[in-house]
Amino acid sequence: MNVFSGFDDTIAAIATPPGIGAIGVIRLSGRDAISIADAIFKGKRLSGQETHTVHFGHIVAPENGALIDEVVVTLFRAPKSYTGENVVEISGHGAPYILQKILEAAVAAGARLAKAGEYTQRAFLNGKLDLAQAEAVADLIAADSQAQHQAALQQLRGGFSGDLAKLRDQLINFAALIELELDFSDEDVEFADRAQFRTLISNLKFQISNLINSFRLGNVIKNGVSVAIIGKPNAGKSTLLNALVNEERAIVSEIAGTTRDTIEETLNINGVLFRLIDTAGIREHTTDRIESIGIERSRQNAAKANIILHLIDVTDPDTAAIGWLEPFADKTIVILNKTDREEVPLSDIEHRASDVAISAKKNTGMEALKELMYERAVGETIRTENSIVTNARHYDALSKMMDSLAAIESGMNQNLTGDLLSIDIRRALHYLGEITGQVEVDRDILGTIFGKFCIGK
The missing domain is CATH 3.30.1360.120 (Probable tRNA modification gtpase trme; domain 1)
Structure with a gap:
């Protein structure tokens, strides 16, 4: 090709x-x-x-x-x-x-x-x-976490391609029988057992669906998890960032509004990279123009983030929620901070709605928070020996193949003839072949794929 x-x-x-x-x-x-x-x-x-x-x-x-x-x-x-x-x-x-x-x-x-x-x-x-292995080379070079390395290595060694080859071979065998029927159309014979073909299509849909569903995890592995730390001024956001990365990366001060711009740092949890974003403190009214810009960036980062860490100061008498965070509740982890303070009764902590209680200053509760972040982002133990889709091009091709399989199934339910079924079968085979390069791939697509590599590789 x-x-x-x-x-x-x-x-x-x-x-x-x-x-x-x-x-x-x-x-x-x-x-x-x-x-x-x-x-x-x-x-x-x-x-x-x-x-x-x-x-x-x-x-x-x-x-x-x-x-x-x-x-x-x-x-x-x-x-x-x-x-x-x-x-x-x-x-x-x-x-x-x-x-x-x-x-x-x-x-x-x-x-x-x-x-x-x-x-x-x-x-x-x-x-x-x-082609899938070639793309894995670029992923392997760019890997900066254990999960990225293992996923790219598994694909480079042909694990993903091998799984696709098995699916393709099964479909090709039946496609050949369907095509053979066309040569004997005048004799009205069926070489492809339709019951077996239904079972095959059902199995293929199940396996392709699993690969498609793995893209969420694959995207986390390849691109990391963006985490926006949101809270009111002096809730301890910068202290939390420093505690998570175990380094003094952000300025910590009792003065409200110290963080004017976003500060980013990376954290590796169980082989997955989390990109932490320390944002400006959220308060409804400020006359400081620079602080206002910082607050607007906080809103933007919260909207784009995979996870929001909503930090609440348990010593703050103002318990009003940050209203614009409500639409992001499904990706928000509510954290009670400053639980080490003597003036905070245990009953206050127990009765406040939260996902985890910590003291960023005393570095307590950090492991529980990390486990919660990993669970929210990944939701399972990563098994990189299994095929995981990390490439958007592969995801798109698999989604189109799933549509073709659905069309085949629909055609069989309508008792379509072999010549009509063969069109959708060929289409499904084409999308599988696009991933590994077993069908002719457009020059521009190849240019885009290999143009992302470094010179000399």
Whole structure:
């Protein structure tokens, strides 16, 4: 299904992150990768070496032989490489200047600069990865939590693709029998057992529905959970932020309205990232223009957040609720704070409606709060060995496949002929194939997918 013609050129890029490091890597991939490397590498002649071997030598400028760096070169011959092409990786010292000079030497010797994600795109088009696995590469690189890492790794290793392949094979088997019936339409025979087909469609709908429903969890894993800390001035919002992240990130003061702008910090709970947003204190009337802007941002953050932590000061005699929070009750955790204060009777705490009671200052109740946040966001123990949909493109394709399965089921209930059923069957197979790239994928879609990768991957 290669939508591009063959690759006649060789690409080169710095494959390690920007900045100074002990080692930096320049990667070449393409038909002429080995001969181009030979033109700038002084050591063993690479064209005469076996695949998966490592060689010490020097990189020199091709135009005048000037020494650039002392390097180690790793050789991968096609098709036994990441891209399926000849690949040479040059490991040199990690100074940005040196790496740039090595890259310039490779380009001068005949390579061209790689585009974002072009190595993985070539791996996909050369059949080394399917499209879902290729997208998992980007997720794996971007992972900054255990759950993200495990979900991306499971997809990269083919777990998700394997599940889809099983579904596709089952549907293809019946599609073939339906198509066979069309060849014998004059004889009015049925090769596909309609009762078995109904059972298959029912099973497919159940499995696709589970994958679609997993997207909520997958979205949490991939993008994290945004948490807005909302409350009146001096309710202890900044103290709570500091207590949760165990660091003095926000200014704590007895002066009302200290927090004028939002402060963001991340918290890892059981492998899931929570993005905490400390907002300006909410009070109905203020003459301070800057504080008013901060309060408006608090409202905006509350509306966009996945979870709202509504912090209430139990010592505050004003018990009036924040009215505009009512529409967000389903995503709000009500927290009673300052329960350590001696002037607060235990009965006052027990009779106030809340989800959890804490003392942010004394750091008590924090674990209970974290458990509640995790339960509200995730609702279950994450089992990353199961297929979890983390990609919006996959979710969209699965939703369209579900519509096609419903159309097949409806057609069977209406006793439609095989030629009409086969249209919806092909459509369902198409949407499954879109996810893994088993059907032709539009060039623009591929450009969007691989354009999100970093240069050199």
